[in-house]
Amino acid sequence: MRIYAIAVFLFLYVPIGIIVLFSFNAGRHASELRGLSIQWYGKALSNPFVGDAFVTSLIVAFSVAILSSLMGTAAALALQRLKGTPRVLFDGLIYISVMIPGIVIGIATLVALVTVFDFLNPLLASIWPEGSKPPKLRMGYASVIAAHTLFTMSLVIILVRARIAGMDRALIEASMDLYATPWRTFYQVTLPQIYPAILAGFLLSFTFSFDDFIISFFVAGANTTLPIYIFSSIRRGITPEVNAIGTMVLAASLILLMTAQFLLRKRTRR
Amino acid sequence: MSKSDDNKPITAKKFMQYFRSYEKGSITRRHFLGVTGLGTAMTVMGTAMPSLWSGKAHAFGDLGDRMVFSTWPNYQNQVNLDEFSAMTGVNIQVNAFGSNEEMLAKLQAGGTGWDVFVPTNYTISNYVALDLIQELDLSRIPNYDPDANNPKFAGPATVNGKVYCVPKNWGTTGFIVNTKKIKSGPKSWKDFFDVTMGKGSGHTILHDYQLTTIGAALCALGYSFNSIDAKELAEAEALLIKSKPHLFAITSDYQPGMRSTDAWMSICWNGDGTQLKNDMPEMDYVIATDGGEIWTDFYAIPKDAPHLDAAYAFINYMQDPYVQARDAAVHGYAPTDSRAIALQPDSLGSDPILHPAENLMNGLEFGAAQTLTDPIRAEVMARFKSA
Amino acid sequence: MKVDNKPGRWLTAALLAPTSMWFVFMLIFPLIVILVFSFGERAAVGGYAAGFTLEQYANLPSRLKAFQNTMVIAPAGTLLSLLVAYPLAYYLALRVSRRFKLMLLVLVIVPFWTSLLVRTYAWIFILGGRGIPTLLEFIGIEGVRLINTPGAVLIGIVYGYLPLMVFPIFVSLEKLDKTLLEASSDLGSSPFKTFMQITLPLSMPGIATGCMLVFILLMGEFLIPAFLGGGKVFFIGNALVDLFLQSRNWPFGAAVSVTLVVIMLITVSLYMRMVMRSKTGRDESLM
Known part of the structure; x- marks a missing residue:
């Protein structure tokens, strides 16, 4: 059993090891190792677009995770009380929103928003006071966050509901x-019991959003999330810079993990 | 008072410092060995170049700190981009695309955030018709010299008497062969497909791009690269689908596959051929005897470019003959600008891949505007890929 | 009874309001637009032109292979992920001390935080000509090609979605009352029998959730076949990206999307019915 677990962890981490190894590549091509150097870290860190993409991804992922855990938990609790047709309707919608592939969500949102914007923008421009520049609706943070949240919100509902059950x-x-x-019952009895599910939902939402490429690819407009940046880098002939970015994200999450573990242990000891 | 000092554009001394450091960066690259002389010339000339130098005080005033440049893979000299950033403070985000269709689709959907992009000759009239690109104010691109550009290549930039873009460079579409793996020396597209379905089975790359992939199949069948005839396209589709089990991949980013020798043969643009041959002498770039494509790429500005000033400054910088020559030294495509060609080292000026003999190019065609938008071609390609 | 009063109803409505809004604007409306578009025509330069035609649906057979690829590789990939994930989840939930549990669990999720793109890219190298095939040549096996085959795509799938499978199974095993297991072994059941009669049935909800999550994501997968299939192992997702980003045929893309959604509805409904019919499947855990 333990050997099996080790094997699976190896399977999970050998490719990551390769990413890390090649991030120290001195050569320009990601496919052949030519001596070691940390130059790509310098390049990645001094590249403002990497920073921008990282910040964009963080903003999107945090917003998505917070929105979905709040809305999802609220809905899961309320659904306990809902009966009859509304209940069936809601169950159906949750079911459909989880089931529709991300790519369809991305495409449908893009097509719908483009259509709405094409309709609204001239309208806005016509009613806007003269002299000032009318606002132009376009794809951006709001569209990515909203599209991601559709899926993750339903995910949270499912997780929390399973826990309530x-x-x-x-x-x-x-x-x-x-x-x-x-309120007290909720705070003192219900919440502690469903808390792990909410946390799991938050984490899943965050990771889903942070890692999502396909929905963002369609609806992010001019915003570049980290996966979009990396996709574009790979297409322009991958350099070890991408490996360096991946390694840094990994290191950051490991540090977070260790800090959490350390704090938890400290608390239990006390 | 000190505040106004901070606002001063880059000083001459600083400029030279930047310049030297980037020169150093360039020298470490193997590719640049051949052009170090050029680089030095650039430093000397740079001081005398009005566009790069004295005009900077105004031109480089307030360009913002970033811009987005959408182009093709392996298509620019990083040293140029870095130098532009160092001189102007504008950081450049480079997006690479696999096909003109993809660029068109992105622009059609709107809100791309691009400032400069690189369309190919046959797309320009379409972009103009769709109102997606701006007419250029040539007074803001003083480095561009219309008289130095061969009208054969620069022509498509002008639509209805208005200039919408300036040329980047031109090239040909042929194929690359790893001669260590394929010894039969294919010369035509017909040979290319024969080898693919014969000795080289499993090791050919076709582009993820209808224009070149369908074009190659059409040429192999003896038809025009640009054909939009339904019957000819049906034959081309049949050939492509027949060859599909023998392919290594369908991708426009074929360099990694060729470099790792997973692939032995690929449709190839000549500059990528040079890049590959520089690192692996066994690579041979072939202009097919039964046809193919000749093309020009341009710099253009989308209608809703958010950083217009940076976009003009960038295009103007890239039009500088020295910068062009330095660009060409890396990507391996020939400039259309005679001033830049004159600056190329002899080895490049007479390079048969960069400047093929006229008789080899007789069979080549410029892509046509309707080739890009033809719905049958689009559908043939999509069917081939999902076959 | 207690909650069925008026303030309770208002509270329920308030709690459901944001979610409902999301469903209307981000789900129902876009789906209606896609449905309408699927009956339209391709504009001359690409995009959408209004119209009413069934032409797009008539053209669906031209994407048969992509549908087939997806319908075969997605379930296979789901099953394979389950087979790899279950023992790991079991080990983490039942065999690891509390102290390491959280750490190991997070270690399963951490790869998820490194971009799937980068991780998949690593596999291009591992499976490519200079990776495993070169190693195999050393032991005398030559001419093996892994990259750009369905096998490579399957490996990428298991690798990419393993954490998503492990997580729900782990949660359901975690919840499992350990005294039941002890009682079972105290009563003399063999470990295998205990597993088959207690552990497996009780972890069914987790399995069902994990499989559904992975299956759904795979049905719309684009990246893994694009990277590890080299354009040769083509999924519906790839066909869709192609239709919107290359041939700019929005109406046909819409028709393919609608078809994909319908297929998903049918398969997942059948699957859920199957899960629910099996005596242990509890619908609450699924939905």
Whole structure:
């Protein structure tokens, strides 16, 4: 069992090892190793577009994760109380939004927004006071975040709902019987129980959004997220700069992980 | 007072410092060995060049700090881009595309954020018709000299008497052969497909680009590269689908596959042929005897370019003959500008891949505007890919 | 009973409002637009021209191979991911001490934080001519080609989506009441029997969720076939990107999208019915 786990971890990490190794490549082509150097880290760090793309991705992923965990959890809780046709309708929508492939979401959102913008922009321009420049609706942060959130929000609903289903109902009833306010019941009884699911949903939403290429590719407009930047770099003839970026993102998440682990351990010891 | 000092454009001394450091950067590259002399000339001339030098105080005033440049893979000298950034403070984001269709699709969807892009000759009238590119104000591109450019190449830039772009360079579309792996010496597109389906099975790359891939198949069948005849296209489709099981890949980024020797043969643009041959002498670039493409790429500015000043400054910089020559030394395509050609080292000026003999080019055609937009061609390519 | 009062109803509505808004503007509306477009015509220079024709749907057979590829490789990839992921999730959930559990779990997710693009690119190198085939030549096996084959795409799929499969299975195994397992072995059941009768059925919801997630993402996959299939292993996703970004045939792209959505609806409904019919599948865990 343990050997198997080690094998799977190797499978997961050998390609990453290769990425890291080649990020120290002194040569220009990513496919052949020609001595070691850290020049590509310097290049990546001094490249403002890498920084821009990283920040864009972080903003998008955080917004998506926060929006989906809040909205998803709220909806999951409310759905417990919903019955009849609205319930069926909602279940259907959740089901469809999770099921539709990202590429269709990307394309449908693009086509729909382009159509709406083509209709609204002249309208806006015509009613706008003369002399000032009318605003122009276009793809940007809002469209990516909204498109990502559709999927991740439903993901959170599913995760949280599964947790609620497996939750001990007796506790809630006991709390109610003891005349706790609904808010208190939620805060002290429900939330601690569904918390792991919300956290899992948050993490999944974040990673989904941070890593998504295809939806962003269609609806990000002039914004460049990290995956879009990397895709473009690979197409322009990959240089070890991309490896350096990948390595830095990996290192950052590892540091985060270790800090979290360290803090947790410290707390449990106390 | 000190504030106004900060705002001063780059000083002469600083400029030379920047310049030298980038020269150093260029010398370490193998590709540049042949052009170091050129680089030195550039430094000397740079001081005397009005466009690069004295005009900078105004021209480089407030260009912002970034711009987006959409172009093709392996198509620019990084040293030029770095130098432009160092001189103007404008950082350049380079996007690489696989086909003109893809650029067109992006521009049609809108909101690209591009400032400068590199369309090919046959696309320009389409862009103008769709109102996607700007008419250029040539007074802002003083480095561009219309008289120095061969009208055969520069012609498509002018639509209805208005100039929409300036030439970057021209080239041919043929194929590249790894002669260590394929010894039969294919000379035509017919040979190309025969070898693909014969001895070289599993090791050929076709472009992910209808114009060149369908064009190659059409030439192999003895038709025009530009054909939009339904019957001829159906035959080309049949040939492509028949060859599909024998392909290594369908991709416009064929250099990695050729370099790793996974692929032995690929449709190829001549400059990429030079780049490959520089590193691997066994690579042979072939202009097919049964036809092919000759083309010019241009610099153009999309209608909604967010950094217009930077875009003009960049195009003007890239039109400088020395910069052009230095660009060509890396990407291996021939400038259309006679001033730049004059600056090329003899080895490049007489290079048969860069400047093929006229008789070899007789069979080559410029791509036609309707070749790009023809719905049958688009659909044939899409069917071939999903076959 | 207690919640079925008026303020409760308002609260429910308020909690559902943002989600409903999202569904209307980001799901229903775009899908209607796509449906309308799928009956239109391709404009002369590409894009969409209004019209009413069934031409786009009649042209669907020209993408048969892409549909076939997707319909074969997506389920195969899902199954393969499950087979690789389950033992790992089991190990993490039941065999690892609390102290390392979180760390190992995050280690499964961390690769997910490195761009899928970069990781897939690493596989181009590993599977390419200078990677594994060269190693195989050393031990005498020659002429192996991995890159740009369905096999390469499958490897990329398992690699890319493993964390997504491990996570839900882990969650469902984590939830599992360990006293049940102990009781089972105390009653003399063999480990295999315990697994088949208790662990596996109870982890079904996780398996179902994981498989569905991976399957859905695979049905729309674009990157992995594009990188590891070299344009030769073509998915619907690739055909769609092609239609929108190369041939600019929006109406046909819309028709292919609609068809893909319909196929998804049918397959996933059948799948869910199957899961629910099996005695242990609990619908709450799925949906």
